[in-house]
Amino acid sequence: MVDIRKVPTIQDVARHAKVSTATVSRALSTPGRVSEGTRARISEAIRATGYTLNQTARSLRQRTARTILVALPDIRNPFFSSILDAVEREASGRGYGVLVVNLYLGRETACRLQDYMLSNRADGLLLLDGSLDLETLRAMTMAPHSVPLVVACEEIPDAGFHTVLTDNARAAERATRHLLDLGHRKIGHLLGPEHNIVSRDRLAGFAAALEQAGLAPTPQWLFRGNFEMESGFSAAARFMSLSDRPTALFAANDESAIGFLSGLRQHGLQCPRDISIVGFDDLGVAPHYSPPLTTMRQPRETLGRMAAETLLDVIENGADGRETLRIVLNSELIVRESTAHPPQPVPAR
Numbered sequence: 001m002v003d004i005r006k007v008p009t010i011q012d013v014a015r016h017a018k019v020s021t022a023t024v025s026r027a028l029s030t031p032g033r034v035s036e037g038t039r040a041r042i043s044e045a046i047r048a049t050g051y052t053l054n055q056t057a058r059s060l061r062q063r064t065a066r067t068i069l070v071a072l073p074d075i076r077n078p079f080f081s082s083i084l085d086a087v088e089r090e091a092s093g094r095g096y097g098v099l100v101v102n103l104y105l106g107r108e109t110a111c112r113l114q115d116y117m118l119s120n121r122a123d124g125l126l127l128l129d130g131s132l133d134l135e136t137l138r139a140m141t142m143a144p145h146s147v148p149l150v151v152a153c154e155e156i157p158d159a160g161f162h163t164v165l166t167d168n169a170r171a172a173e174r175a176t177r178h179l180l181d182l183g184h185r186k187i188g189h190l191l192g193p194e195h196n197i198v199s200r201d202r203l204a205g206f207a208a209a210l211e212q213a214g215l216a217p218t219p220q221w222l223f224r225g226n227f228e229m230e231s232g233f234s235a236a237a238r239f240m241s242l243s244d245r246p247t248a249l250f251a252a253n254d255e256s257a258i259g260f261l262s263g264l265r266q267h268g269l270q271c272p273r274d275i276s277i278v279g280f281d282d283l284g285v286a287p288h289y290s291p292p293l294t295t296m297r298q299p300r301e302t303l304g305r306m307a308a309e310t311l312l313d314v315i316e317n318g319a320d321g322r323e324t325l326r327i328v329l330n331s332e333l334i335v336r337e338s339t340a341h342p343p344q345p346v347p348a349r
Helices: 010-017 021-029 036-049 055-061 078-095 105-120 133-143 168-181 196-213 228-240 254-266 302-315
Strands: 069-073 097-101 124-127 151-152 164-168 188-191 246-250 276-281 294-297 326-329 332-335
Touching: 010 021, 010 036, 021 036, 021 294, 055 168, 069 078, 069 105, 069 302, 078 097, 078 246, 078 254, 078 302, 105 133, 124 302, 133 151, 151 302, 164 168, 168 188, 168 196, 168 246, 168 276, 168 294, 168 332, 188 196, 188 228, 188 254, 228 254, 246 254, 302 326
Parallel strands: 069 097, 069 124, 124 151, 151 164, 164 326, 188 246, 246 276, 276 294
Antiparallel strands: 294 332
């Protein structure tokens, strides 16, 4: 004999928990909108009834994908790992999957983003790159498509998109002031990509700290880079070619700082004996490098969680009348062994 059992439904869960089906639905899709006690009763009712959410059927009924798309400039960059982890955790907790797109194809990738969003394969876009064509993004976010969009990590000025980022200019100013407080007056800067807004903000913070100390950036101490380790390694060779060298350097990110340190080591220089170095990001390798790297710690997990939370709120609650959010998180100076007082001049014999 075949044992045919009735598949438990959301109505069964609601009856067992003594709540409405709408409350059960809210608890499953947006648990933050349901009290902890009610969520506990619903969780117990789900276990007791054996109810399993059929996400595919639900998505078909609601004509949603229950998926968000995350677009980032370089998936190889370890900076994004903890951000993506936080995004996935927040999305999963609210019943959403995550798709990741690498933006290395430039404008072609922007067209791919349009294909994803306008074919209903994702319900919203979390963009971790401020360099995409603004008109392409506006075309997606305006009627009739009205794709929910949140920009994180990098800002797109005057675009009017919800944005979650860190205090790049102020953090760079604090990093440079740390070197000034140690007594350095000859301070260089290893820049990021020339047209990147994060690079520009960190350069602006560097220059502001120098100006407050009555100094100005020295052009030959501004080393071009692109946030990659290899660019820091190359900058070390340019540093060695100078007849008058800075005693300290603020690097636009940790990867380039580590590349610079590696390059100096090949030339026989030691940090911080010969030069002090501050990075930016506090990557996982920063405290374990030799020497451990002084750096600005970005709250990457918080950034990822808040960006995902903002996007999911827009997806679920709509954007009508919603004020455009601009959330700026503070970075923290982490002092380690790569910074010290400037070397004392050797007295003449």
